[in-house]
Each structure stands twice: as C-alpha cells, then as structure tokens.
Amino acid sequence: MLPTGRNVMHLIIGLLCMVLTAEARASEPARDVEKPKEKGKSRTFEFTYAATVTGLPTEKTARIWLPVPQTTNDQEVEIVSKDLPPDAKIEKESKYGNKILYLEAKADKDGSIPLKVTYRIKRLEVVGKKKKPLDDSDRLAMFLQPDSKVPIDGKPLELIKGKELPMNQEAAAHVLYDVVRNHMRYSKEGTGWGQGDSVWACDSKYGNCTDFHSLFISLARSQKIPAKFEIGFPLPEKRGAGEIPGYHCWAFFKPKDESWIPVDISEAWKNPKMQDYYFGNLTEDRVTFSTGRDIDLVPKQDGKPLNFFIYPYVEVDGKPYAADKIQKKFNYEDVKQ
Secondary structure, three states, X not given: OOOOHHHHHHHHHHHXXXXXHHXXXXXXXXXXXXXXXOOXXXXXXXXXXXXXXXXXXXXXXXXXXXXXXXXXXXXXXXXXXXXXXXXXXXXXXXXXXXXEEEXXXXXXXXXXXXXXXXXXXXXXXXXXXXXXXXOOXXXXXXXXXXXXOEOOOOHHHHHHOOOOOXXXXXXXXHHHHHHHHHHOEEOOOOOOOOOOOHHHHHHHOEEOHHHHHHHHHHHHHHOOOOEEEEEEEEOOOOOOEEEEOOOEEEEEEOOXXXXXXXXXXXXXXXXXXXXXXXXXXXXXXXXXXXXXXXXXXXXXXXXXXXXXXXXOEXXXXXXXXXXXXXXXXXXXXXXXX
C-alpha cells in the first residue's frame, strides 16, 4: 500500500528531526573518555637466560630441560630471540601448569651444548588482593598437602605451639608471617641453606628465601590455609642493565573466599622498613619462572622429582648431570618507554 499524503509528511518531519539531532551532537565538544588505569607500577625489560652444558664426551647426547616464564596476571612474556639446538620445544606440565623447554642434543667438538633464550617481560607490581578470586579450586587441595621438604606437622609447628591464632585466615597468615620473620635471619653461611627445608630452617634459624618461605608454607598449610611457592629472578631496583647472580622466591597464600595474597618474608627481613609492604604486595622488580615443589618435568625425567625448578636440569645416560658442569648466566636490560 502506498503511503498517504499525511504519512509522507510525518516521515519527512521524522527524517528532518534525525538530521538536526545528529548535527547538534556533532557540534558538541568531544568528551574525554577515561582509560582504565593500571593498578600499581610496572617494569618492562629484556631478560636473557643462558647456560652451557660442559664436560660432555664428544657426540654424547644429553636431555635438557629449562624453565620458561609465562604470561600471568602479574607479567606479560614474549620470546625475543633464542639460540638453541634444533628440535627444542616448549611443553607444559599438568600439576602446576609450568612451561618447560625440552631438547635432546649432542655435544660439540668442545664437549659443550650452549643454550640462550631472551624474553621481553612486562612485570606488574602486585598490590594487595585482586578484586575477584581466581578460579583454581581444582588445585587448592594440592596446596594444602605437604611437600617432601615442607611438612605440615612436626617441628615447624613448635613455633606456634600455644599461640592462639585469629579465626580470620588473612589475620592468621599475618601472625605466621611475623613468626617466620622474627625466627629467621637471612644468611648463606655454612651448608644446608637454599634447599627450602622447613625442618632445617626451623632448627638453624637462618637461610635464604627458599628457607624463609618453605617455613611459612608449612605453617600456613598446617592451619588449613592454601599456600604456594613461586621462584624466579630478582632485578635491582635501579633501572639499567646488568647480570643477575641468582634466583629469588616468594610465596602466596589464599584465605577462604579470597584471591591469592603474596608475601616476601626474606626481603622484609632484609629491609625492615618494608615489612608491612611485603605482606600482601610484591615489587615489580622480579620475574616468575615456575611454581611449586617436587616437580615432574615434561617429558618426565629419569631422576626423582625436582625440589624446585629454576636452573637447567640435565640428564645423561638416564642420570642427573653434575650441576657444577652447567655454566649459567642471567642478564637483564630495561626497555625505555
């Protein structure tokens, strides 16, 4: 049916109003749209993980595993370059979700296998609790169980014997944080430190970051508070470039119905002015490489599970290769923004 004259008139008026409204909106000054703000600080840098397996008989084949940092809520990671033997591939183990670079290679004429990977990393400061709990319920039960060097009973619990802990799990974890910080001192003297052995740490009252955080994890899990171990590398606070001498680790705990909360107790001990900060926060001056203890690699190694995974692991003829024959070098360079 064709429109009547009156309908045509209404249609023309409606179109005219639409045009006028559009012109009026176009003439309005542009409104500023606030962009989402990144919570906390961030740091972007390149990190080179290099190693050389030495002392191998010529043409001897070695199985080699390297930890691989991955993108998480706290960091963005991409591979910039790699200098590796052919057929190296990245796998992922199922227990903790760690990424692992695996390869099999023969030694060169010098009996060596050189390895190097450079990553570009944007690391975020971890500031307090995240707004929404992470959906990791399938792994929570695992983070309540003991590890081979992290018991949830016995000697470590003597540190809280007779101590009434708050019912609130975050408040209880804060008490445990203070217990460990006051019981331990940071030192690398003698032998025994650096294994993340809670019983040893309880007896010795000193150690490095692995010992501090293993003791905390033992205490937290004993109180039914899930807790986990993370390890990676520290960066100096001052921006620039340089060599990183070795690893650093920290821990997370998860109160009921909350997200994971970080602690860095060894850094709090070394810098007492930061002791409040390091309960619930982590600086951006670090990178995470792996999570967890008692790790089975992919493909599975012939040796026993790794206590933790941060340095290259090598097997020759089905046996672990001597760590002192694996040269390591780690470098960083901040990227100018």
